[in-house]
Amino acid sequence: MAKDSVPSVHSLDKPEKLEELLKQDRGDDCLPCRIVGGGAFLGLAAYSYISGQSQLEKQRAKILASGSRFGMRSRSLGITAISLSLAWLGIWRLVK
Secondary structure, three states, X not given: OOHHXXXXXXXXXXXXXXXXXXXXXXXXXXXXXXXXXXXXXXXXHHHHHHHHHHHHHHOHHHHHHHOOOOOHHHHHHHHHHHHHHHHHHHHHHHHO
């Protein structure tokens, strides 16, 4: 073994900086990968919102007749929250 490949005790004794470790761990992420990944999340958010609201309107009469504790408003808010979280993941994926 070469002398340069063995680290000194002093270099092993001090902790490594967290920022440097995170930078090494992140890996390379190409622009097309970000665009495809972010676009997938944004598309899923749009699909989730549109299809969810459509299904909710189709089932409106059954939901109102059921007398459930969860009415139209809470179900619509749930669909919107899921769609917004998927959209946020898409934007985060594009930026980070």
